[in-house]
Amino acid sequence: MNKTINVTVNGTKHTLDVEPRLLLVHMIREVLSMTGTHIGCDTSSCGACTILLDGKSIKSCTVLAVQADGKSITTIEGLAPEGGPLHPLQEGFKENHGLHCGFCTPGMIMRCVELLEHNNNPTEDEIRWGISGNLCRCTGYNNIVKAVQWAGAKMRGEETPSTEPEFV
Amino acid sequence: MIQCKTSKAIGGMGHSLKRKEDARFIQGKGNYVDDVKLPGMLYMDIVRSPYAYAKIKKINIEEAMRVPGVVAVVTGRDLEKYNLHWMPTLMSDTQMVLPTDTVMYQSQEVAAVIATTKYAARDGREAVIVEYEPMKPVIDPFKALDPTAPVLRSDKEGKADNHIWNWKVGDKEKTDELFETADVVVKEQMHIPRIHVASIETCGCVADYSKVNNHLTMYMTTQAPHAIRTVIALVAGHVGLTEEKVRVIAPDIGGGFGGKVPVYPGYVIAIAVSFLVGKPVKWIEDRSENLQADSFARDYHITAEMAGTKDGKILGTRFKILADHGYTDASANPSKFPTGMFSIATGSYDYGTTYMECDAVYTNKPPGGVAYRCSFRVTEAVHAIERITDRFAFEVGKDPADLRMQNFIKKEDFPWKSPTGWIYDSGDYHAGLQKAMDALNYDELRREQAEKRAKGELMGIGISTFTEIVGAGPSKDFDILGIKMFDSAEIRVHPTGKAIARFGTKSQGQGHETTYAQIIAEELGIPAENIAIEEGDTDTAPYGLGTYASRSTPTAGAAAAVAARKLRDKARKIAAYLLEVSEDDLEWEPGKFFVKGAPEKAKTIQEIVFAAYTNHPQGMEAGFEATHYYDPPNLTFPSGAYICVVDIDRETCEIKVRRFVAIDDCGNIINPMIVQGQVHGGLTQGIAPAMYEELIYDESGNILNGTFMDYLVPTAVESPSWETGHTVTPSPHHPIGAKGVGESPTVGAPPAIANAIVDALTPFGITHLDIPITPFKIFKALKEKGVFAS
Numbered sequence: 013m014n015k016t017i018n019v020t021v022n023g024t025k026h027t028l029d030v031e032p033r034l035l036l037v038h039m040i041r042e043v044l045s046m047t048g049t050h051i052g053c054d055t056s057s058c059g060a061c062t063i064l065l066d067g068k069s070i071k072s073c074t075v076l077a078v079q080a081d082g083k084s085i086t087t088i089e090g091l092a093p094e095g096g097p098l099h100p101l102q103e104g105f106k107e108n109h110g111l112h113c114g115f116c117t118p119g120m121i122m123r124c125v126e127l128l129e130h131n132n133n134p135t136e137d138e139i140r141w142g143i144s145g146n147l148c149r150c151t152g153y154n155n156i157v158k159a160v161q162w163a164g165a166k167m168r169g170e171e172t173p174s175t176e177p178e179f180v
Numbered sequence: 181m182i183q184c185k186t187s188k189a190i191g192g193m194g195h196s197l198k199r200k201e202d203a204r205f206i207q208g209k210g211n212y213v214d215d216v217k218l219p220g221m222l223y224m225d226i227v228r229s230p231y232a233y234a235k236i237k238k239i240n241i242e243e244a245m246r247v248p249g250v251v252a253v254v255t256g257r258d259l260e261k262y263n264l265h266w267m268p269t270l271m272s273d274t275q276m277v278l279p280t281d282t283v284m285y286q287s288q289e290v291a292a293v294i295a296t297t298k299y300a301a302r303d304g305r306e307a308v309i310v311e312y313e314p315m316k317p318v319i320d321p322f323k324a325l326d327p328t329a330p331v332l333r334s335d336k337e338g339k340a341d342n343h344i345w346n347w348k349v350g351d352k353e354k355t356d357e358l359f360e361t362a363d364v365v366v367k368e369q370m371h372i373p374r375i376h377v378a379s380i381e382t383c384g385c386v387a388d389y390s391k392v393n394n395h396l397t398m399y400m401t402t403q404a405p406h407a408i409r410t411v412i413a414l415v416a417g418h419v420g421l422t423e424e425k426v427r428v429i430a431p432d433i434g435g436g437f438g439g440k441v442p443v444y445p446g447y448v449i450a451i452a453v454s455f456l457v458g459k460p461v462k463w464i465e466d467r468s469e470n471l472q473a474d475s476f477a478r479d480y481h482i483t484a485e486m487a488g489t490k491d492g493k494i495l496g497t498r499f500k501i502l503a504d505h506g507y508t509d510a511s512a513n514p515s516k517f518p519t520g521m522f523s524i525a526t527g528s529y530d531y532g533t534t535y536m537e538c539d540a541v542y543t544n545k546p547p548g549g550v551a552y553r554c555s556f557r558v559t560e561a562v563h564a565i566e567r568i569t570d571r572f573a574f575e576v577g578k579d580p581a582d583l584r585m586q587n588f589i590k591k592e593d594f595p596w597k598s599p600t601g602w603i604y605d606s607g608d609y610h611a612g613l614q615k616a617m618d619a620l621n622y623d624e625l626r627r628e629q630a631e632k633r634a635k636g637e638l639m640g641i642g643i644s645t646f647t648e649i650v651g652a653g654p655s656k657d658f659d660i661l662g663i664k665m666f667d668s669a670e671i672r673v674h675p676t677g678k679a680i681a682r683f684g685t686k687s688q689g690q691g692h693e694t695t696y697a698q699i700i701a702e703e704l705g706i707p708a709e710n711i712a713i714e715e716g717d718t719d720t721a722p723y724g725l726g727t728y729a730s731r732s733t734p735t736a737g738a739a740a741a742v743a744a745r746k747l748r749d750k751a752r753k754i755a756a757y758l759l760e761v762s763e764d765d766l767e768w769e770p771g772k773f774f775v776k777g778a779p780e781k782a783k784t785i786q787e788i789v790f791a792a793y794t795n796h797p798q799g800m801e802a803g804f805e806a807t808h809y810y811d812p813p814n815l816t817f818p819s820g821a822y823i824c825v826v827d828i829d830r831e832t833c834e835i836k837v838r839r840f841v842a843i844d845d846c847g848n849i850i851n852p853m854i855v856q857g858q859v860h861g862g863l864t865q866g867i868a869p870a871m872y873e874e875l876i877y878d879e880s881g882n883i884l885n886g887t888f889m890d891y892l893v894p895t896a897v898e899s900p901s902w903e904t905g906h907t908v909t910p911s912p913h914h915p916i917g918a919k920g921v922g923e924s925p926t927v928g929a930p931p932a933i934a935n936a937i938v939d940a941l942t943p944f945g946i947t948h949l950d951i952p953i954t955p956f957k958i959f960k961a962l963k964e965k966g967v968f969a970s
Contacts, residue, residue, distance in 0.1 A: 031299065042298065047215035048208015050434070052380040053467040057888030060380055088208035102206040106198055109857045113689030114205025115212065115381045115434025140896040147888075149379050149435050150689045152860030153896040177196055177853045180619040180841060180905035 017081035021046070022090025030077045037061040039077035040087060048088040048118045052147070059146030062119035063087045069126040071145070088118035091125070100163040101125060107175040110159030112150035120146045124160050132164050182852055182908075185702065186770040191709065192702030193916065196853035200709065201693040210432040216386045216399045218460040222251065224450055225301035226469065227291040227308045229283040232544040232881020233317035233332075236281055236310060239291055244307040249300025253308060254292045254453060256280035264452055267415055267443065269510035270661060271518065273344075274335075275547060277445045277452075283312070284332065284507035285546045286881050287472035289445045294453055294461065317544035317881040318342060321481065321504040324541040332507055332542045344509050344540040349523045349600050355535035358496045362487035366571045368948045372560050374479045374504075374545075374875040375868070376471050377552045378893050379688070381434025383474060384464035387450040391458035394420055397427045400447060403436045403686055404726025405429070407660060409718045411443060412451065419455065430716035436688035437865070438551035438728050441512045442475050472886040475512070475548030476875060479504040480560045484568040492578045494587045496533035499525055499564055503540040503549070510547035512728070513556055514658045514665060520556030523600035524649045527565035528609050528819065529587040534599040544881045553865055553926035555650055556729050562646040563951075566931035570643070570938065571947055579626070580643050580935070581617060585610060588645070595912070602649060604817045605919075606909040607845060612821035613645055615905060616843045620823055633943055638828035642936025646928045648818040650920040651734025655811045660725060667735035668722035669743045670807040671700060675793040677786030678710045681743075684724010685736040686716045690922060691854045692732065696740050698850050699916060703744030704751070705771025705785050722807055730818075730920035733850065734911075739810035741915040746806040750792070755783045757797040816911045816919035820844045822932040828940050833955035833962070835871060835937060837900040842928070845907045846921035847914065856904050859925045864899045866929025870951050872898060 014029045021044060028043060040049050040063070049072060052060035061072040064086040072085075091099045101121050104110065111117045120143060127134065127142040134142065139160045140153070148156065158173075165172045186192030204210050241253040256278035259265040269275045278289055293304035318324045318332060324342040333339050359365055385400040402408050405428040413423035433440060446463045454461040465474070481502040488494045503519070505511060513520045519538045526534050550556060573583040588609040589596050596604045616622075625641055632639045655664040668684040681700055685692065692715060697708035715721055724736060748768070755773035756763045759781055766773045774782035783791075792804040825838040842859055849855050872892040876884040885891045892898075910917025930951055937953050938946060944965045949957055962968060 033299070038298070041214075045217065046208075047212075048210075050212070050381070051214070052382070052434075053888045058380055058467075092207065094207070098206065105206050106202040109199065109853050111202060111205055111689075112691070112857060112861060113379070113381070113433065113435045114201070114210045115379075117205050118208045121206065136901065140899075144895040144897045147380060147893050147895060149377075149437070149865070149893065150861045151857060152862070152864035152902060153899045154860045154902050155857060156896065157901075175198075177856045179852075179856070180615070180843070180903050 015078050017078055019080045020084040022086055032076065032078055034077040035073055036075040036077050036080055037072040040072060046087055046089055050115055050118060052115065059123060060116050060119040062122045062146060064122055064125060069123045088122060091121070100166040101128070104159040104163035104166065108155050108159040108162055110151065110156045116146060116148045120148065120156060128160065128164055128167060132167050134160065134164060182849055186705065190701050190705055190707050190770055192698055192770065193848060193850055194852065195698065196851055197694055197698060197708060199691050199694045200697065201691065212381055212432050212434055213384045213386060213399050213401050214464045218386065218388055221386065221460040221462055222294050222296060223298045223301040224453065224461050224463040225293050225305040226289050226446060227293065227305050227310065228287045228469065228473065229290050230286065231283060231312050231314045232286045232319070234283050234312040234314040236279060236283060236290065237313055238311040240309040243309065244293055244304040247300060247304045247307050249295040249297050250293060250304035251296065252294040252453065253304065254278065254294065254449060259452060262419060262452065264448065267448060269508055270442065270512050271509040273509040275508045275510050277448045285544050286883055287469065292449045292453065319543055319877055319879055319881050321502055321541045321543050324543050332544065342542040344505060344542060345518055346539050347518050348537040350535035351533060352535045355496055355498050355533050358533050359485065359487050359498060362495055363490045364575055365485060365487045366568060366575050367483065367485045368568060368571055370482045370484055370564060370567060371950050372478045372480045372482065372563055374476045375552055375873045376474070376476055376875055376891065377437040377439035378471065378891065379435025379437055379439060382465045382467060382470040383440060383444055385447050385450050386460055386462045387454035388460040389454040389458060395425050396421055396451065397429065398451065399429050399431060401433050401440045402428065402430045403440045403688060403728050405686055405716055405718050406684060406723045407663060407725055408443065410663065411661070416451065428718045430686045433688035436728065437553050438512065439475050440688065441728050442510055442548065444474065468887045471891055472883050473546050475551045476546055477549065477552035477554055478560060479549060482560065482564050484564040486568045486572045488572060490576060492576045492583045492586055494529050494531045494572065496531060497526060497565065497568070498534065499536040501538035503538055504543050504545065505540050505549055506545040506547040507542055508547045509540065511549035513550055514652055514660055516657060517556065520550055521649045522557040522561045524558055524602060524647060525561035525565045526598050526600060527569065528589060528645050528647045530589045532599050545877065553862060553923040555648060555923040555927055556652065558648055558927050562927045563931045566644045566646065567934060567948065570935045574942055574947065581613060581622060584613060584643065584645050603814055604647060605814060605911045605913055607647065607817060607819045608907055608909050609645060609819060612819060612843045612845055612907045615907060616821040616823045616841050619841045619903065619905060620825065620839060622823070625825060636830065638830055638940040640826045640828065640936040640940025642824045642932045642934065642939055644822045644928045644932035644935060646820055648924050648927055649815050650730035650818060650923065651812055651816040652729055652731050653815055654813060663725065665725045666809050666811045667724040667739055668807065668809045669736055669739035670722045671743050671747060671805065673706065673747070673789045673804040675790055677706060677789050679706055680712045680714065681740065682714045682721045683736045684722050685727040685732040687727060690727065690732065690858065695850045695854060696737065699737055699740045700744045703741055703748055730922040733918045733920045734816045734914060735810055735812055737918055738812065738915045739808045742810060743806040743808035746808065747804060750804065751785060751788045753800065754788045754791050754796060758783050758791055813913050816847065816914060818844065818846045818919040818921055818924050820924050820928045822928045824932040824936040826936040826940060828937065828958060833958040835955065837867065837933070839903065840900050841903045842925060843905045843907060844921055844924050845909055846924065847911045847919035848908060848917035849906065850918060855921055858922050859904045860902050862923060862925025863902050863929050864894055865926045867899065867933060868894050870930040870933035870953065872952055874952050
């Protein structure tokens, strides 16, 4: 028995007919064909599916589409206009080599959007704890931390740290 | 500070250019296999065995076929009709696609459900009823060789045991004699347990067969698209899928690490179904399937021994291995190397005597073995040599750094022939270790440790100095299923001076779109940002063996440089023609040829390329294109010196990595930022097996941690703040002197961490602990030594 829901996705209102058991991540990827949000685990562990639900970062594999009825979601595609200026976090990840294969990246960035909104000058420890729900297998996390610190500086209107790699 | 020959605007070797591929990934516009959506596409889900070893009595598909949306259920009997129920492995063994009578590991594929939606396929999967007759599985590899153990591969004619093969290298007689007479002999039993690559993207494909065109397009998470195409043609050519009718497309791949090299049954079933129904079939495994059934890594039981003098001179090593391969030998090694490059286990030390022997056995576990950044078993080899070297240092009472310095192969002795026949190309091991020691103020750390020890506090310092062996490989010795392991680059420059280059490798995050462009920019002076790089489509890319085992820079990177140099030679001829001088009168600087002594008389590479299309010398071929298939003359030998400092809580036994310094030598560096990124990532995949990851089976063959709930991939909290640096000893035989680096950190880090933890515990008489070293393992070891006696 399908249910009709109204969800605002990246600013656009959608009226959809969905199975009650449809996961929000499948609504985004399969129904709306927005494939920037990824699936990396059975449920809840990897964070690749992280999006914003009414401004809070959530794992969209652990939320049913029907739970988003009447709510607003932001996915990676909604963070910046296509071809337009990037969100400081997107720029930060690129400038600081915060990604390799790119698969965890959308979820990681969306998690960090809320992290920086909550505290735009986090310490390294706060960043590491803040992203501990998002797994990355490629980067070793060092440069993700750098990217977030860089983005934080930009958002505070300060001079951004050097993006040159540092060696011993 | 790396000296660059080109300007930043050109972006050749040594520049930390930001990556070209990032633009699509940071905006969610990557194109991974699960993003592929084709009209009429069907979805496939796989029914898997709950038993490690069982006979299949009956597969009941009636209920599944009644599920709305389900269009078919495929079993082994269906595939048998086309002789597709078994397939060859990369090591010339055989592997089931779908079983007809016996399952051999828990989570083995048993049937496939095809449906019109993803959810219907899952519903159908739940509705398939399989009747099994469970048998007692063989799980312990040591027991697999018992004469009373069941013969697992009774499908092989004449097979009477579970032994797969025996491998040996070195001089047994000389080594045994040395070990009998040497002053000091140390021995440790080590198990390097099964782990799983667990790339964040699991494996999957969309098999798209068109009955109209008799053509298969296979979108696939594969690190080696051309090899896959050839294998498909070899296996299914008899039903019409000959090689020109098959196109393999590896799109963006979310991490490979070796786990996306093998041909998994799911791919073959998807192709078979698509072929039969003429519609696209998508199969994407979920995480638990990935962890429980895909290519595992490691699982070597090693007896490691070292012999030497009382004052610390290493004289010889001896290694005996029992290799647990699961139910078939599907490890992804070059065919003549069943233990991969394990024979590099002689290490970075100057001595002449070794003997190594390995027996591989079948067990009721998934097949695989070569994955997780192992560099073809170099992770196992380096863990063994670096652990036993530390053990030897402790036995003779020498500081582990001093002992290594005393025994290193000297810089001036390269090229150096190892006791197992490898010719190490170059290295400066003394400089590497010294740099690591200076970065940490090593002597100060030892002083601190002595103070802490006096107070009963647990602090450890661990060193790992490794020699890697990558770049497989010279055609003389290396092949995969008979295909030689060259690699290729094809470069084409357009009239307006921009270029496209295609390769036989396939990046899964290593940054080839940037680094290959930098290699070409270095040779031709065309800005890297003007050079588009493509990989992964077998219809357009030149033939190659793919990306794994850190081989891309040594092989395809070399091909790019050689092809670019062919173009530069052509450019010289055109420049001479345009400037009306002889070729000898010209000099090159990045991006232009100019007349010696008259630098204002010059032609830029862009002007030269334009002329190749509009004003080329008569008799010369028009256009500006070159291809090269590079057959490496030798492997390359990156190296490294890693030092790890740990503090262990005396009561909880919790381990904190206080500092970790990694000094890597990968020869000439193409992009320092990307090299550093590779090291960071590899180090986190090094601490993972050292402290957190292990696939655990019980005696019934049940996997106890087959999901991310219990298989502990490090998060940003567990992963330390890595410190990295480098030394540079270019490879003398490589066109750009580069060696490759991707797997060095995963090779070097686990023994550094294990050595650090053991070092903290040596005051209690503990000389070895198997990885992963957990607080509980430490607690047990200390308890055994009476430390927690009340």
